[in-house]
Amino acid sequence: MTRWATLIATWFGCGRLPWAPGSWGSLAALPCAWIILRFAGVPELAVAVATLFVLGWWAAEVAVRQTDAKDPGWIVVDEVAGQCLTLTVAPLNLYAFGAGFLLFRLFDVWKPWPVSWADRNLTGGFGIMADDILAAIYSGAVLALGRYLLER
Secondary structure: OHHHHHHHHOOOOHHHOOOOHHHHHHHHHHHHHHHHHHHOOHHHHHHHHHHHHHHHHHHHHHHHOOOOOOOOOOOOHHHHHHHHHHHHHOOOOHHHHHHHHHHHHHHHHHOOOOHHHHHHHOOHHHHHHHHHHHHHHHHHHHHHHHHHHHHO
């Protein structure tokens, strides 16, 4: 089970790439979200996010036991889930996906409250996943607002 958990936690090795593994995880989420939105739709992307959250919680819980770190950088399934959640409000175009990517990375790094609270106080696999989902709520809200203003 540890091998499967590590494979999911690193999002098939993206978390092992050098320099900013969280950004690599977010970047790897873009084609996944694009394909789901293109061929299935927003509800299916939301189901994928929920599934990723549960799988990521399990995988991160198993993987984090291999280290002394609270949230090791090589665990990026949380970024994949958060990035996909952000993109549930994006239209299917490169500009929106680019904006969604940048916004999610901003809120994931900045960690405004309650993202910072979750990052400091929630532990284990749930804590690893939770702060990125909260960051995605912020980035999705800003992306949705921008979309609303631009489409008026």
